[in-house]
Amino acid sequence: MDSEIERRKRDHVMNSLRQDSQYDLTSWLEFVIPIHNALPEIDYDKIDTSVVFFGKNFSYPIYISGMTGGFNDAYKINSELANIAEKYNIPLGLGSIRAMLKNPTLKYTYDVKRGKDIFMIANIGGVQLKEYSNRTILDAMDSIEADAIAIHLNPAQELIQKEGDLNWNGVMDRIVELADDTRVIVKEVGAGLSYYVIDRLKDSKVAYYDVAGAGGTSWTKIEYLRNPDAPKGFENWGIPTALALLMNRNKARLLASGGIRNGVDGFKTILLGAELFGMAKPFLEMALGKSNNILDLIIQQFKGAMFLTGSKDINTIRKVDYVILDPLKSAYEQIRSSILKR
Numbered sequence: 001m002d003s004e005i006e007r008r009k010r011d012h013v014m015n016s017l018r019q020d021s022q023y024d025l026t027s028w029l030e031f032v033i034p035i036h037n038a039l040p041e042i043d044y045d046k047i048d049t050s051v052v053f054f055g056k057n058f059s060y061p062i063y064i065s066g067m068t069g070g071f072n073d074a075y076k077i078n079s080e081l082a083n084i085a086e087k088y089n090i091p092l093g094l095g096s097i098r099a100m101l102k103n104p105t106l107k108y109t110y111d112v113k114r115g116k117d118i119f120m121i122a123n124i125g126g127v128q129l130k131e132y133s134n135r136t137i138l139d140a141m142d143s144i145e146a147d148a149i150a151i152h153l154n155p156a157q158e159l160i161q162k163e164g165d166l167n168w169n170g171v172m173d174r175i176v177e178l179a180d181d182t183r184v185i186v187k188e189v190g191a192g193l194s195y196y197v198i199d200r201l202k203d204s205k206v207a208y209y210d211v212a213g214a215g216g217t218s219w220t221k222i223e224y225l226r227n228p229d230a231p232k233g234f235e236n237w238g239i240p241t242a243l244a245l246l247m248n249r250n251k252a253r254l255l256a257s258g259g260i261r262n263g264v265d266g267f268k269t270i271l272l273g274a275e276l277f278g279m280a281k282p283f284l285e286m287a288l289g290k291s292n293n294i295l296d297l298i299i300q301q302f303k304g305a306m307f308l309t310g311s312k313d314i315n316t317i318r319k320v321d322y323v324i325l326d327p328l329k330s331a332y333e334q335i336r337s338s339i340l341k342r
């Protein structure tokens with residue numbers, strides 16, 4: 001018999017594939033316009049898309065956002081994602097390892113590295129960190145050969161989730177403690193990290209922040225599907241990915257995700273200061289054979305945008321000029337003074 005947590009994990013995967021799991025709000029990346037360069041003076045075939053992340057070289061500034069684990073089909077999904085990560089030399093994120101911490105027989109659903117030369121990022125909820133010691137988490141990471149761990153902050157999801165945990169006291173201290181002992185990424189799950197969060201953690205050893213903004217998968221919408229009685233109104237709650245990037249620019253090492261569905265938008269996140277960009281739903285569809293290999297297309301689009309801005313490598317992208325249109329521009333200006341005060 002499947003446990004409640006296994007059922008929930010399966011529901012999450014199935015519901016996330018539905019069109020009504022996505023925000024009506026966009027990522028706002030459409031309001032970022034890179035300045036076209038009609039004289040790029042570079043050779044497309046010599047463009048270098050490689051990037052360094054946690055001191056390692058990867059072929060593209062793209063990663064697989066953490067998604068699943070904890071039920072039988074999750075093993076197949078994670079295995080397929082591991083194959084993609086190996087083939088393209090990009091980092092792989094797993095879903096929350098809480099299911100295996102609760103039930104060690106589910107370890108196999110995360111244990112997909114098995115000697116493969118891939119960089120694998122385990123995952124756990126910030127609010128769940130209070131239940132486990134660092135030792136327990138580090139042992140679990142070791143047992144699946146994880147190289148780092150992403151801590152997800154998902155208060156909006158927990159608010160709507162039937163079994164949601166709403167006592168967030170002490171979460172920050174546990175993040176700081178875990179970051180003292182291992183490589184930590186802090187991420188949202190689609191509602192966006194604000195400058196407030198990054199500021200609170202500025203003295204910690206957190207290595208990267210994935211802003212995981214609004215515009216793609218909406219975790220409140222997914223939880224409403226499982227809990228129709230929850231108070232409506234939060235379907236589109238969150239900070240669009242482009243705004244989350246802008247408000248955190250130069251504050252920390254940033255990753256971008258949330259609603260990135262093509263390589264041009266991925267390029268724009270790098271322009272706004274992200275070091276890599278991640279996608280969840282597109283990789284899930286790929287792993288399940290529900291879409292053709294869209295990663296090749298995303299890479300072509302990304303390289304195309306590099307070519308058309310004369311960017312020979314990832315660092316040069318940061319020198320490209322761009323304009324910011326309303327409403328992104330005015331939203332950023334409205335919060336700029338608060339950001340500067342911090």
Ligand SMILES: Cc1cc2nc3c(=O)[nH]c(=O)nc-3n(C[C@H](O)[C@H](O)[C@H](O)COP(=O)(O)O)c2cc1C
Nearest residue numbers: 065066067095096152189216217258259279280281
């Ligand atoms: C099926 C599924 C399961 C997910 N599970 C997790 C999780 O366990 N931990 C986590 O940090 N994020 C999880 N996410 C959130 C993603 O990492 C990502 O932040 C979010 O989906 C936004 O990206 P997208 O718009 O490209 O889907 C999950 C996403 C999907 C689609």
